[in-house]
Amino acid sequence: MTLSDLFPALQPFVAHLVKVWPAYDIKANFAIWEVFHIVSVLMLGGASALVSLRILGVGLVERPIEETYRGVSRLITLGVLATSISGLLIGMANAERLYDSAAFLAKFIALIGGIVLSFKVLGPVAIGDRRSETRLWAGLGLGLWGLSVLVMATGGLVTPGLLHVLSAGSLMVLVVVQGRTRWLYGSGCLLVLAAMAVSTNLLFKPEDMASIDMANLVLSGLWFLWVLGFAMVRGRAILKEDGPSAFAQTIAYAQILVWVTAAAGGRWIAFA
């Protein structure tokens, strides 16, 4: 699924965008603006990840969550602004390519989901604000993230980008499961990865893209179920009872994964 599939009537407008100022000026210095966008995302992702990790009991654990949030909240605001502005500008300069890219659509939706979670949910969660409005924003952010994953999962050549999200989720679960369960869980993950390597490199010929896509999708689905299964069975270990609320911890996990999804989508624009 791409923007051109969803809004085919926009094609002339998209084609015209690059002729509009400042798009043609930006296109001439695209690499500089691209770096600006990457650095903005790094700042936003890094600052909000610090708060999420603190909620999950990692990082600045000696200090209240609220203090960590207040210490980086200006960075998050600046990151949201810089990411949005730079994204809009480089998007204008490269509009026709992005219009036909499933990876871009996945990244775009994840980026908006990430901004919603970082800007409207993380703050209230960090300072213990229990307004119902926060849950609505959380629903929107999580829904957008789910949609971006769906776009990536059905995006053909883009689908392997989901492996970054699965790897990040797998690593989080690997940290919290203990003892023999950890070995069993880790072995299962490695087995799926090995099956992926064999099917995409040995079992099917490189030109048989349909079979390779299907193998990627099925094995990614299996891996997802494996991670989700362990996460649910070991839910108590993942959502710590002595930590912040289950809602806050769920948001923290999702917030990290939504930025991984946005970064993976962004990188995969160049590959497919």
Next chain:
Amino acid sequence: MLRSFLVWLQTSLGKGPEEFDPSWSEALLGSLNFWGLLEGTHLISLMLFAGVMLVIDLRLMGVALKTIPNSVITRRLLPLVLGGFTIMVITGTALFFAKPLVYYHNIWFRLKLCFLVLAGLNILWFHLVLHRHQDQWDALERPPTAVRLSGLASITVWLLVIIMGRFIAYNWYECGKPQTAFINQVQACATSEQGAVVIEAVHP
């Protein structure tokens, strides 16, 4: 000698007995998804590394997390930075292994390595000189000028590392293209397969 080693790394290491059998380096570059996944992981670990490093440096500059002592920030966040850096080094080495000669003759890659060395020197300066008196400025909201300068230097140098890393993807100064003698010299284009083409010779 270094180039000969890289030629062996790219074309001979792991090569099968048949003429068109790929070397390990060529197989990695030609792999359907693995190379892309390595690049993606390199970028995502950069988010962990640079994102958290930025916050540590901004604290040194007295800009962010001002109420938390520097020692607490360093003790608690440095493991995250090191974790991100380790993944970056592993994936970066694998990416280099896939195209060693391209990187060897790339001006941005060479500059990236220079800035990495500078970043290392700044870390050394911090730990050998500034860190010794940390108890005097640890809890200050606005640390002394030398400490703030070290934070600023760190942000600047890591930013340059990121910029150089991104520019590697662009072929503006690829060997074989007409360019100044200086650029040819810096990239050692004369020893590359494409050779050195001096712009004055093409457009006198």
